[in-house]
Amino acid sequence: MSSREELERPIRPRYARIVGLVLGVLTVLGAVAIMVLVPLVAGVPLGPVDYLGTTALALLICWFLYRQASVAAVPDDDGLTVRNLFLTRTVTWPEIVSVRFGQDRPWGYLDLAEGEELAVMALQQADGAYGRTEARRLATLVALHEPGRH
Structure with a gap:
């Protein structure tokens, strides 16, 4: 791979x-x-x-x-599909401003361009170092898809 x-x-x-x-x-x-x-x-x-x-x-x-x-965050060329406990939402890469994953929250969040935040339950604090690594990987994907970086 x-x-x-x-x-x-x-x-x-x-x-x-x-x-x-x-x-x-x-x-x-x-x-x-x-x-x-x-x-x-x-x-x-x-x-x-x-x-x-x-x-x-x-x-x-x-x-x-x-x-x-089965919660997950699935990236593709156009954006990210976030499947949380009850809702599934797809956001395009340009809509994502940043990824937040801090000690004070049970899972990660995406800051979106319109000022909204989207929970990403696939990034779990309970996963410790693995969760932090996955959050960094998602942040890297967001950075790679910034306008002008293709």
């Missing part, structure tokens, strides 16, 4: 993905355990609504964990 390809690969958090996967597996195992063990151990029969409710709750939790684990 060339250094340009390495620079332009998607930015993804490290620990959020691991935690999401582990909690997803635990959620599924917990739901199955509830549906199997409650009738056996407690002697309380579960009806179809109980099974449906437990399954629906487990699926909802797994969906949320999937969204958290």
Whole structure:
């Protein structure tokens, strides 16, 4: 992989993905355990609504964990697509003024030309040095796409 390809690969958090996967597996195992063990151990029969409710709750939790684990910032020639927990937004390179990633915030932010800021949950403080390296990589991409630098 060339250094340009390495620079332009998607930015993804490290620990959020691991935690999401582990909690997803635990959620599924917990739901199955509830549906199997409650009738056996407690002697309380579960009806179809109980099974449906437990399954629906487990699926909802797994969906949320999937969204958290799949946050990313994906660069391309035109700009950056930022996928956060609930919203996905694409901004062009000229719209991005700077990248901020400081100790006082849980994730990174883009300062945009119109004065707005955009959270980039793919840059996580919880990732420590890895997160700082990814923030520098994103700042480098922004600098490379400044007008007149092509």
